Amino acid sequence: MSPRVLLSRLLDPLFRARRDRRLNDEVRLHLDLLAEEFEAKGLSPEEARSAARRAFGGVDQVAMRYRDQRGLPLVESIAQDARFAGRSLTRDRGFAITTVLVLALGIGVNNMMFTILYTHTLRSLPVAGADRVVFVSTRDERNTDRGLSWLEFDETRQAVGGTALAAFATGPAALADADRAPERVERSHVTGQLFDVLRIAPIIGRVITVEDDRPGAPPVAVVSESIWKASFGGDRSVLGHDVSIDGSPATIVGVIADRSGFPASSNVWQPLASSKSLDRDDRAARVLRVVGRVREDQRMDEAMAEVRTVGDRLSADHPDASRGIHTRVVTINERFLGRASDPAWAAFMAVGFLVLLIAAANAAHLMIARGLQRAREVAIRASLGASRWRLFRQLLLESSLLAAVGGAIGLGFAVAGVRLFRQGIPAGILPYWMDYAIDARVLAALVGVSAITAVLAGTVPALQACRADVNDTLRNGGARVTDSRVGRRWSGALLVVELALGVVMLANVAFSMRVSSASVPSDAALTTDTVLTGLVSLPADRYPSPQSRLAFQDAVKEQLARLPGVRGVAMASALPVFPVSERKILAEGQERGDAISVRQVAIGEEYFDVLGLGAERGRLFTSEDGVPGSDSVLVNAQLAARLFPDGNPVGGRIALVPPQETAALEWRTVVGVAPIIRQRPQAEPEPIVYMPLRLSPPAAAAILVAGDLPAAQIAPAAREALRRIDPAVPLYDVAALGEAVARAEWNARLSHSLLLALTLIAVGLAAAGLFAVINRMVAGRRREFGVRLALGASASDVARLVVGNAAKYVAYGAVAGIAAAIAWDAAFGVSARSQTTLPGARLADPIVLLAIAGVLAAVALLASLAPVRMALGVDPLAVLRQD
């Protein structure tokens, strides 16, 4: 197109009215002159007029081509088509709303899942130049993510040339100063290079340097912005302030911004040289995490290979301490974010696209049904000179409009979904860099997905609608339209799969709800708000021996028991529902190889009393248990059933299997059967062995205080009491037991909600799909329904026909779904693996499956209401007249 023509076309909108008038005048004159000519040849005026029109050709076609030549036809006609599509969609509101909702659901779920995936894997860590930062770790057969020992780190650092390495070790600590109660913090001991390697700059003061990280250097500490604000009022005078960390003095020299520190959980940093717990001589004490920045003049792969080679050579040089130890070097993003190509994430995203695909297919059905209903409109437009391409474009534009609105609403769904998901995760669980923000890239993904959906859902219906035979359609008035037989068969198959999927997911939800909601007697005791819980963690250098830890425990119990309103105090290695360690156990007469893995909890003798629970058989612990000369343990009913299937466990002997192959078994006597308490959120109770806490007092312990008052009212006095015992040991994570348990259950609760939401969406989409297919069926057979009505079929006959069709799909779907549920359970042993003891609880439970079939039948009835109305709305006279 030459510039001049383009200019004329661009300016067209200014002159449009005038140019339209001009063409009208010219055409009228032309026709008049032609007619005069024909009249002169002897035709009557009317005959002359129609002969003139014939000679001229289609006036409308000419006008259309004239307009095409005149302006920018593509832009103009698309704008025109969009206006038309908008009008015709508002006229057909039911169709538009259903389709938009179906698409919004698909796009929304897809985008929500993409947002989560993106946050967890695709973003970069907020570390400057993160793509040149690596993470170094070691692995062996048992553990794929070990750290490095000091010797390994130091020797690697000196041997490596292409990468600057730094190390850190993180653990709990207590931060206190002259006039404040101790506060529990996460402290990292770091080498002098860490802040340099990660390019973390202070807000005020300075960071830890190589000079600080030397033996004998003055003790310094860097704190996070939130500690600075909360504990030191955000005042600059914090610099130079003397504090005590785990009882050792230190001077604060700098503050770094929240959301910039590393590791994310830390809020206090000190030089590694000041660490009292680091063993500098044991090559196997692999407690250091190591990061490094590759020098600018080095290639990433070469630099990473160098670190790996040095590490592996060190392992080879020290076969005693490093047998089977391999060095692993990955980029820091890969270590902390994982890879999107990880199978779990791939499966996660596959679900997102499956939902989208089903939604698009359903939308396509709805559009095909609508295309069948408006075959007449399309035929008229074709006969008036609209080209196939123009019609196709028009229909595709309609689906794009629907997808655009669906995408906008879907964005709302995604935002709400992500927010709900985020709220299901308690604060402090995720590192600060995972904030699920919907940014430009997420929006771009949304727009892309919406566009793909528009094409996916719109192409086939548009092709089918504009392929129809114009003459035939016009002659029979649009009553007889043909639907594609192959397309119908495919859509039927897809629908059956959707329904079957719904059945399996419903069965799965019903099963997991039954298992997790099956109550054990202790559940009521765990929801109480009159038991206060908190954690303590004893610094190794102040409490090096079991005796010192025991003394601390006794002091805690004595001090807390004296507080007003307190009925009992207990300590344990972990709270109910919280994760605990595992232990291998066997009964008398069993071989070492028969040992089973069970959970192990160490409890003080007051534990069950504080929880208000009594022994099921035998007795519970007393102060005599756990002292030298006593060998008592408790088991719960699940463990008793495993070890003593047919006898009384009380008085039975069990052996604890030590991790070392050669060490002797540790035999103990069962003195009682403990009440059932879960140690895993919302799961079936598992076998548990209870050891006396005195036997080996742990450094990290839970404290439980039963009172006559709500826990919140006891908390301040309890904190103060602990501070009196040792200012360096704060009580942290203080909460009522019910609250703590609910918090621990977040993961299970969140996955349950997610499963439930996905199931509801799957069932909702299947229902929409059923509606769409039945709608399409009725639209394609309108003439048949008209004939039936004309021949005397009653309304209920027609209704039965439509509902029967829906019932057929549901029956196929239910049968396929039930078969799939049974097969799935058999193949993956879902029921068996959950170790459920509920009678008859299994994935393919007949009663549950029947109930699901009932639900589907109701859905089928609902989904066929509108199609029945459409079938009955066919006017038999109109249908017959057209034949």
Add this chain to the structure above:
Amino acid sequence: MAADEVPYGTLDLMVLKTLDGLGPLHGYGIARRIEQVAQGSLALNQGTIYPALLRLEQKRWIASEWGTSENNRRARFYRITTAGRKQLAAAAESWARTVSMVNRLLENEP
């Protein structure tokens, strides 16, 4: 559409030649003249002349103004411009070349 029975691109050439030979004409006049010359060998939908006229005008090969027709009606008269004459000469020459080439090709066919 039926107008495509006029070989593609030749309608422009015919319009230019007509206007060059006969002076200013309205749309009807141009269409009648082309039909006359074709002597029934061309099935021209006369309406298709108008998009062609607009196209030529956009290229400034013809110009138009309102005038009065033979029966005293308001009519739009088209005339060829200088640029149009140049284009006509170039197009006619290229047409002649094409035709003689095709003719030679057809005649040499055994």
